[in-house]
Structure formats: structure tokens, C-alpha cells
Amino acid sequence: MSARRDFYEILGVPRNAAQDDIKRAYRHLARQYHPDVNKSPNAEARFKEINEAYQVLNDPQKRANYDRFGRADMGGFGDMGFGGLSDIFEDFFGFGMRPRGPRARAQRGSDLRYDLTLEFEEAVFGCEKEIEVSRLDTCPRCHGTGAEPGTEPIRCPECQGTGQVRHVRQSLFGSFVSMTTCPRCHGEGEVVVTACGECRGDRRVRVTKTLEVTTPAGVDSGVRLRLDGEGEAGLWGGPPGNLYVHLSVKRHRYFKRQDSNIFLELPINIAQAALGDEVEVPTLEGTTTLAIPAGTQTGETFRLKNRGIPHLRGDGRGDQLVTVYVVTPTNLTEEQRELLKRLSKSLGKEVIPQSEKGFLNRIRDALNL
Numbered sequence: 001m002s003a004r005r006d007f008y009e010i011l012g013v014p015r016n017a018a019q020d021d022i023k024r025a026y027r028h029l030a031r032q033y034h035p036d037v038n039k040s041p042n043a044e045a046r047f048k049e050i051n052e053a054y055q056v057l058n059d060p061q062k063r064a065n066y067d068r069f070g071r072a073d074m075g076g077f078g079d080m081g082f083g084g085l086s087d088i089f090e091d092f093f094g095f096g097m098r099p100r101g102p103r104a105r106a107q108r109g110s111d112l113r114y115d116l117t118l119e120f121e122e123a124v125f126g127c128e129k130e131i132e133v134s135r136l137d138t139c140p141r142c143h144g145t146g147a148e149p150g151t152e153p154i155r156c157p158e159c160q161g162t163g164q165v166r167h168v169r170q171s172l173f174g175s176f177v178s179m180t181t182c183p184r185c186h187g188e189g190e191v192v193v194t195a196c197g198e199c200r201g202d203r204r205v206r207v208t209k210t211l212e213v214t215t216p217a218g219v220d221s222g223v224r225l226r227l228d229g230e231g232e233a234g235l236w237g238g239p240p241g242n243l244y245v246h247l248s249v250k251r252h253r254y255f256k257r258q259d260s261n262i263f264l265e266l267p268i269n270i271a272q273a274a275l276g277d278e279v280e281v282p283t284l285e286g287t288t289t290l291a292i293p294a295g296t297q298t299g300e301t302f303r304l305k306n307r308g309i310p311h312l313r314g315d316g317r318g319d320q321l322v323t324v325y326v327v328t329p330t331n332l333t334e335e336q337r338e339l340l341k342r343l344s345k346s347l348g349k350e351v352i353p354q355s356e357k358g359f360l361n362r363i364r365d366a367l368n369l
Contacts, residue, residue: 007053007066015067019058026054106238109136112231114245118215120252124284124309126217133211133243136204136232142196144235146203151194156185163189188236204233213245218312220257221248254282260309260318265325268292273326281322283307290322298325 008015011025032038033047056062114131122129138144147153155161159182169176181187195201211230224246231241255262266281276294280287283304290302301323308318332340 005049007057010049010053011057013057019060022054022057026050026058030054107235108238109232109234109241111241112243114243115248116213116215116245117248117250118219119250120255120257121284122215123219123247123249124217126215126219129213129215131211131213131245132208133230134206134208135230135243137207137209138233139196139199139203139205141198142203144203144233146192146196146199146201148194148196153190153192156182156189156191158182158184159189161189163187203235211243215247216312217310218260219247219249220312223247223312255284255320257309260311262308262318262320264320264322266290266322267327268296268324269327269329273297273324283320292324296324296326300324 008017011022011029013021013025017025029050030047033043033050035044035047038047056066112133112135114133116129116131118127118129139146142149145153156163159165163182163185164179164187165182167178167180169178182189185191192201196203199205209230211227213225213227215225224244227243227245229240230243233240254264257263262284264282266279268277268279271277272279272292273296274294276296277292278289279292281290281304284307288304288307290304301321304320304322306317307320310317329336
């Protein structure tokens with residue numbers, strides 16, 4: 001194994017060189033052999049050698065150990081990274097060994113929720129609604145920089161634009177380096193000197209936006225609509241969040257809903273149930289005629305095809321189911337009372353099976369029809 005070259009020889013300075021002479025020699029050589037400047041095959045190796053020598057000779061304690069023992073400390077050279085040299089490289093080359101500029105990552109904007117209540121018919125057939133949403137938008141004055149127009153954020157002097165602060169601890173085993181978020185710029189890598197007069201440096205302002213929401217036919221309570229990009233604005237170039245509209249549907253005066261079907265309870269009188277009739281039934285599109293067969297009993301259900309809710313996913317509609325119940329008459333006139341008495345006398349108090357004599361025939365007999 002070849003012997004390590006003398007650090008003073010590498011930098012081309014005498015052993016009694018002053019610190020300023022060492023720094024001056026290092027800058028000259030670093031400029032000459034930096035891999036981004038010098039494209040020769042051995043430039044990178046030479047640059048690392050120069051950097052290693054400077055790391056030791058520029059540190060008084062490491063230099064004293066090197067002069068006495070031929071090495072910087074008992075555990076080797078410890079921290080040999082380029083982190084502490086960034087400023088020198090930037091001064092001479094316009095770049096550093098650490099990334100420049102803000103270290104804050106692009107941050108997506110927050111999602112928002114809006115609760116929207118619909119009338120029953122609006123949910124059935126679909127509708128368009130205007131809503132007002134309060135949200136954070138990119139400041140129109142500074143366009144999200146946080147700085148007053150005509151000025152720009154500057155590189156954080158605390159972390160030199162990295163967004164992190166480097167801490168070095170010495171131990172018997174060498175140098176240990178830890179990185180923490182910069183307390184001044186909070187990881188952004190830049191600070192605003194002159195804050196924007198509109199957003200006060202926050203990059204976003206609260207605004208109220210009027211948006212149009214289109215609800216498809218067939219929605220129901222619990223359905224959630226997503227409006228892409230209508231949430232809060234992102235930071236540092238991040239995308240905006242989404243707006244989620246949560247729907248709830250009011251109850252209808254007559255109809256009840258189950259999936260895509262609607263249910264209606266229809267009262268009929270005793271004569272309609274016994275003799276049959278044609279009645280007008282409300283539907284979602286108006287009224288329609290429903291034939292009630294003679295002898296209809298309470299609880300019987302009739303189906304109106306395709307009079308229900310449009311299917312939210314797919315074609316077609318559900319049905320309307322009409323359940324009838326017979327209403328016992330009250331507040332009878334004298335004529336009605338006499339007719340019912342004649343009917344009651346004719347029917348008797350015994351329960352006669354329908355197979356023996358039909359209920360309709362009994363009514364007809366009682367009324368002399």
C-alpha cells in the first residue's frame with residue numbers, strides 16, 4: 001500500500017504556513033481541480049485529496065494532532081464530508097457541494113368538504129347548484145412567493161439555503177454529524193425580507209369562490225361528489241387539493257325511497273275496495289291512472305314499471321310500488337248510515353268463507369244492485 005502524501009505538500013504550503021495562506025492555497029487548487037471545471041481523468045481524485053488536506057489543516061485541533069502524530073485524531077479523520085465547504089465553492093464557482101435554493105418540498109393543498117342538501121326531486125332527476133366555498137388560494141399579488149412585488153425571498157443566512165442546520169459533535173471515535181430543520185426558515189431554505197402587502201408573507205389568501213355543482217340523476221344521501229382541484233392551493237409549486245361535496249336528500253311528502261324504487265301508500269274507501277275503481281295516483285312526473293280491482297284488500301301492492309328512480313350507474317329506472325289501505329268511513333250522513341245498516345244486516349255476523357258466496361255478491365245483494 002502506498003504511503004499517504006503529506007497534507008502540506010498536497011496544498012503546496014510550508015508547515016509553518018498561516019491559516020490564511022492555507023485557505024488561499026486551497027481555494028486556488030480547488031478552483032483548478034474541481035470535477036465540474038477540470039475534465040481530466042485524475043481531477044476528481046486530486047480534488048478529494050486537496051479537500052482532505054484542507055479539512056485537517058484548516059482545523060487548528062486536527063492540524064495540531066496531524067503535526068504531532070501524523071493524523072488528525074485517534075479515530076481517523078472523522079467527518080470528511082464537503083458540507084462545510086459550500087460557501088467557498090459558491091464564492092468562486094457559483095455552485096456548492098450542497099444543493100442550493102429552498103429545500104421545502106412541494107406541498108399539496110388541503111382537501112375541503114361541503115355539505116349540500118337537495119330536494120327529493122333534485123336528487124331524482126339531477127340538477128345544477130351554485131355553492132360558495134371559503135378556501136386558501138395562491139396570493140394574486142405575489143403569486144405565492146410571499147414577497148412584495150419587486151422584491152424576492154433571499155437565501156436563508158442560517159442554513160445557507162439548504163433548509164437544514166448541520167451539527168458536528170466530537171467524540172473519541174471521530175466526528176458525528178446530525179442534520180435538523182432550520183429554525184429560521186422552517187426548512188424552506190429562504191426567508192422573506194419584505195413581506196407581500198396582501199398575504200403578509202403567507203403566500204396564500206382566504207377567498208370565497210362561487211362554484212357550480214352538477215348532481216347526476218339518481219343520487220341519494222351519502223353520495224360524495226369530487227371536484228378536482230377546487231380545494232386549497234398548494235405551496236411551493238404543489239398541486240391544489242380537491243373539494244368533496246357530501247349530499248343529503250330531504251324526505252318527500254308522499255314517497256319513500258329504497259334503492260331505485262319508490263313506495264306510495266294510497267288510501268281508498270270501502271266501496272272502491274269492494275267494487276273496484278280507477279283512481280289518480282301521484283308519480284314523480286305527475287299523476288297516472290291506476291286500476292283497483294274489485295275485492296282489493298288492505299296491504300295489496302301494485303307495481304308501476306319504470307316510474308321509480310333513475311339508476312345512478314347504468315340505464316333504466318326503478319319502479320313505483322303503490323300499497324293500498326282501506327279507510328273506514330267516519331262522519332256518515334243518514335243515507336250512508338242506512339245503506340251500511342242494510343249491508344250489515346245482509347252480511348250477518350257469521351264469517352262465511354268466500355268460496356261459499358263472494359263478498360262482492362253480498363254487497364250487491366245488500367244494496368239491491
